[in-house]
Amino acid sequence: MAAQPLLIAGSWRPASELLATFRAEDPATGNPIGAEFPVNGAADVEAAIAAAVAVADELARTPPERIAAFLDAYADGIERDAEALVALAHAETALPAETRLAKVELPRTSNQLRQAARAVRDFSWTQPVIDTAAGLRTHRAPLHKPVLVFGPNNFPFAFNAIAGSDFASAIAARNPVIAKAHPSHPATSERLAQLAHAALREAGLPAAAVQMLHQFDPALGLKLAGDPRLGAIGFTGSRAGGLALKAAADAAGVPAYLELSSVNPVFLLPGALAERGDALAQEFFNSCTMGSGQFCTNPGVVVVPRNADGDAFVAAATAHFSTAAAGVLFSRGVLEHLQRNVDILREAGAELLTGGNAAGPGHRYQPALLQADAARFLRAPQVLQTEAFGPVGLLLRADDVAQMAAVAAALEGNLTGTLYSATDGSDAAAWAQVSAALRPRVGRLIGNRMPTGVAVSPAMNHGGPYPSTGHPGFTAVGMPAAIQRFTALHCYDHVADPQLPPELRDRNPGGVARQIDGRWCVDDVDARTPAA
Amino acid sequence: MAAQPLLIAGSWRPASELLATFRAEDPATGNPIGAEFPVNGAADVEAAIAAAVAVADELARTPPERIAAFLDAYADGIERDAEALVALAHAETALPAETRLAKVELPRTSNQLRQAARAVRDFSWTQPVIDTAAGLRTHRAPLHKPVLVFGPNNFPFAFNAIAGSDFASAIAARNPVIAKAHPSHPATSERLAQLAHAALREAGLPAAAVQMLHQFDPALGLKLAGDPRLGAIGFTGSRAGGLALKAAADAAGVPAYLELSSVNPVFLLPGALAERGDALAQEFFNSCTMGSGQFCTNPGVVVVPRNADGDAFVAAATAHFSTAAAGVLFSRGVLEHLQRNVDILREAGAELLTGGNAAGPGHRYQPALLQADAARFLRAPQVLQTEAFGPVGLLLRADDVAQMAAVAAALEGNLTGTLYSATDGSDAAAWAQVSAALRPRVGRLIGNRMPTGVAVSPAMNHGGPYPSTGHPGFTAVGMPAAIQRFTALHCYDHVADPQLPPELRDRNPGGVARQIDGRWCVDDVDARTPAA
Secondary structure, three states: OOOOOEEEOOEEEOOOOEEEEEEEEEOOOOEEEEEEEEEEOHHHHHHHHHHHHHHHHHHHHOOHHHHHHHHHHHHHHHHHOHHHHHHHHHHHHOOOHHHHHHHHHHHHHHHHHHHHHHHHHHOHHHOOEEEOOOOEEEEEEEOOOOEEEEOOOOOOOOOOOOOOHHHHHHHHOOOOEEEEOOOOOHHHHHHHHHHHHHHHHHHOOOHHHEEEEOEOOHHHHHHHHOOOOOOEEEEEOOHHHHHHHHHHHHHOOOOEEEEOOOOOOEEEOHHHHHHHHHHHHHHHHHHHHHHHHOOOOOOOEEEEEOOHHHHHHHHHHHHHHHHOOOEEOOOHHHHHHHHHHHHHHHHOOOEEEEOOOEEOOOOEEOOEEEEEEHHHHHHOHHHHOOOOOOOEEEEEEEOOHHHHHHHHHOOOOEEEEEEEOOOOOOOHHHHHHHHHHHHHHEEEEEEOOOOOOOOOOOOOOOOOOOOOEOOOOOOOOOOOHHHHHHEEEEEEEOOOHHHOOHHHOOOOOOOOOEEEOOEEEOOOOOOOOOOO | OOOOOEEEOOEEEOOOOEEEEEEEEEOOOOEEEEEEEEEEOHHHHHHHHHHHHHHHHHHHHOOHHHHHHHHHHHHHHHHHOHHHHHHHHHHHHOOOHHHHHHHHHHHHHHHHHHHHHHHHHHOHHHOOEEEOOOOEEEEEEEOOOOEEEEOOOOOOOOOOOOOOHHHHHHHHOOOOEEEEOOOOOHHHHHHHHHHHHHHHHHHOOOHHHEEEEOEOOHHHHHHHHOOOOOOEEEEEOOHHHHHHHHHHHHHOOOOEEEEOOOOOOEEEOHHHHHHHHHHHHHHHHHHHHHHHHOOOOOOOEEEEEOOHHHHHHHHHHHHHHHHOOOEEOOOHHHHHHHHHHHHHHHHOOOEEEEOOOEEOOOOEEOOEEEEEEHHHHHHOHHHHOOOOOOOEEEEEEEOOHHHHHHHHHOOOOEEEEEEEOOOOOOOHHHHHHHHHHHHHHEEEEEEOOOOOOOOOOOOOOOOOOOOOEOOOOOOOOOOOHHHHHHEEEEEEEOOOHHHOOHHHOOOOOOOOOEEEOOEEEOOOOOOOOOOO
16 A cells, blocks of 8 residues: 655655555545545654644744744745645535635635734734733733644635644644644645645744644544643534544543534524515525535524415525535535435424435535424424535424524524514514524624625634534634634733743834733833824 | 521522531631531522523623622622621631731622622623624623532632632623532631622622522532533632533533642742842742642742752741641641642652641641652652642752753643742843743743732733643633633624624724724724724
8 A cells, every 4th residue: 555645743754554545536426536645543643743742832932923924925825826726626525616716715715824924923812911010911822732623524725624724723823733634635635735834944933833644543533632732622523523522632631622513593584584585595595505505604494484475485495496406515424414414304304395315426415495393393403403514404484583582592502693684674673582592592693694604804703602612702713813712821920021922021012902901002011002 | 407598599498408417617626616508409409500591691681780780789798798707707717817818818809899890891801803894793792501600618708609700700791600609618608698699689680690509419519510501610629529520511511610739830040049048938938838828829849959059948948837837727628638648749759848747626737848859750740749738838959950940841730830030130041941841831920929929910810721720721810801711702793783782883982992903992983093
């Protein structure tokens, strides 16, 4: 057997123990494509951890400008290599090359790296707090330990373990990253790793600051996740996989930041439906089937009043779904998982309105629309909010606004929750009633738009209550907040000025925003003036 | 059997199932004192959770001014009742009534409640972030779920489950609190609960916003900690107890904020020792024996150069410890635990220089000083950093600064780490070398003062890397940061202004500090001007 190399301790080297190999598949045909990639054993995992631990202190002491230069150089490299990257990712994921990968996801990825670079340069993620009377200065600091990142199948660039938000966040806070690439797009990940490696050299960062492994068996993954030498884990993926890793990490005192399942409930209030039901049906269909529905923010449950407007919405949505082309899913595993979960929904009483057939060639699936009574949902809320990852929507028909609110109150934690309301204000009371129940159960409450867009903004929250994530207080997207996951709170108590980190010293030549004696400002400690 | 009542669902009522009773002890005599308190069964725990869940949404919607009024009224009540509270706490803990309880801890407690009230009024804990171009607004919001607080034995007021930092923080974020009082000071906790209850009524908060249980068996405690209806847990206490609760909470997806063990290493750099060794010996002795050493920030390990100045320091410290009066410990359990851990240190090779005898009446213990080679510590760092909770210090004799740094590098996570340096700057290189190893292993790095003072300041970090706490990113002391533990990140995406929480609306009449389009300011969204 031979296989592609791993990126360990600053160099590309073959797996020291090659347990197996695997290849990517073209999801559109189901045929294996590209090179053989390694399934490695414990020795390579240990080598990666040891190398990351060995450079953690050095990386933490690295001047921020060099970290920012790395992030910018990597973004440049990705953009220069866009054509090849898009071709690889398209071949491995079947995501549309132009409309999705080239025009949206790749620029989003380089932009995210650059936002992280900006947060490094302006120190915004460090949130300095100074109490001059008490002699105390506190900021967010590197973990001084490696961060392990597991990438998902559904964003070959923007959430890739070696290029996405977790990666950019962990490196921005000057922590080494061990990236566990997703096996459904190994060549894309490898090419990104080559670009990262080149950017590391260009910026003069320690060679082991970024490492990449492709695949190892689940038991080894759990052992790795439970290694107390780790500073944190970033994970985006399935609930079962994420919770198993969380349990291992929890036992070792390693914070695990997980982004798991979410059905992203959408509530169509009566006035909105009366006003623009047809447009809403189109909007829902587009959002639910985009990227073959393989988004963590896919609108999986839509709550629709049981009235004539609701019936018309259901009819229009059914028509859209019926005439849709089958969507290509990432893998046979995704397809089988989706079919199993649709079966679970149907067994729990959801009626299939249209679609739901697998179709060849490759991993194709006819977008599916299901419907159930809200009353039935309320009798079995757990099973009827099973996430069906793919182009599948479940419509819940509610007798009235009170029942819509009851559905909201029976939801598990979700990343998002959406309400559509009439433009004339006639849904105000319904909004208040439903949103009161929905608000505490979602991370992002959305007005009058579908949840599938996730802007990379300081004000984004791509997080939510358990079990949509592992902790309700953190976001996986948006700088500088996403960086703060991978930091430790460090206080200095009567430490002399020259021995403080730059952003905590009296003088503030870089204009870092700091909270001094209760006020945010950008000034020196001894010459405070209002923030510009 | 009869016993004192529990505070459940807004009223004082007897345990529905009284499994046993217990009384406090006067630690100075070992004699039981005061009333019988209940050990309750599962029904009362369930009643408390159900009542807290039932008011969680209402409390989250309560106008902040009423929360602040409650915190202020409670602080007033504590101050009005100071004499009785101090008498009770002194009887139950043997802590000095005037110098510690009346003059320091009680004012600290009411001040902390008032700082929480201020954070409620100025919305500082909500940290609003607004992105006008993206239509996104995010802030920290209530959990909408109860917070369970376990109080420790060593602060009958300032960390009491129903009056301390976790309590004030959880309520400030508008979450109901279920307080689990510590069984070593039940009457003090009961009196505080009565004052909290009166303040709740005065402020018009939901009656079940604050509840208190005294004691239940450990299995029921684990069941409670693993109840998914909880929003979070605050715990201050022993490592074994805290980690058991954390495991239960982790499995249910409930964030647990733990403050566990810490040996708070102190490094005496050569220049400091040459300059003022005698003064340092006095300072160390005072800090290590204050409150009979029963502080989470007690200086338990002191690293001392092996030279003439170091020998003189050891001799001076030994003299102080030898002539000290025996200190009263909180309970027989604390005494036995301390003796066991001192035995562990001695078995690992630490030499007892003085003290270490238990003495009657009551739970008295002669302050103990131990010594070991740093080289020996480096061979068995785990066992030689066993926390001996009480008036016990372990001196580690280091050959040189490099060995001091090696000791620092072998430390587990600690709350604090201290360096003493010469005033003439001659220790600068030693500071750099030792602090580089120490910094990532402690939450608060302290210059030239003992760790036992923990100011309630926005710039405090009373936290640290695992296993000193459960997460390196949070502090248990200091407003508003401590409040943020008990919050969820809530984003609003294109939600109309009237439907936003007050601190996220365009108009900002209260002058809340907000980050708008990357800048901190106190202005309206559409009329941004520099922060005043």
